[in-house]
Amino acid sequence: MKTFITVIALCFVTGCAMLEKVADYGAKANDEAVRDSKFILCKAASIGAILREFDTKEEAKGWIQICLGDEKTPFIITEAVD
Numbered sequence: 001m002k003t004f005i006t007v008i009a010l011c012f013v014t015g016c017a018m019l020e021k022v023a024d025y026g027a028k029a030n031d032e033a034v035r036d037s038k039f040i041l042c043k044a045a046s047i048g049a050i051l052r053e054f055d056t057k058e059e060a061k062g063w064i065q066i067c068l069g070d071e072k073t074p075f076i077i078t079e080a081v082d
Contacts, residue, residue: 042067 041063045053054063 038066 050063054060
């Protein structure tokens with residue numbers, strides 16, 4: 001009986017450690033995905049694609065804040081024309 005309890009306790013302890021490793025790996029993968037998407041959004045996309053996607057003043061300001069910071073404005077922000 002003591003052996004059984006010891007085995008069960010060992011499974012619980014190693015299982016928790018494994019879950020921590022899985023959670024850490026998942027967090028690192030998500031961090032990398034965010035960095036990759038920011039690169040694509042800020043550096044790889046054409047200006048035409050950016051203007052079509054972020055076609056309102058608020059969306060354009062969001063893109064500027066994410067990619068350039070608050071003070072820089074690479075183009076004039078106007079309201080979209082439908």
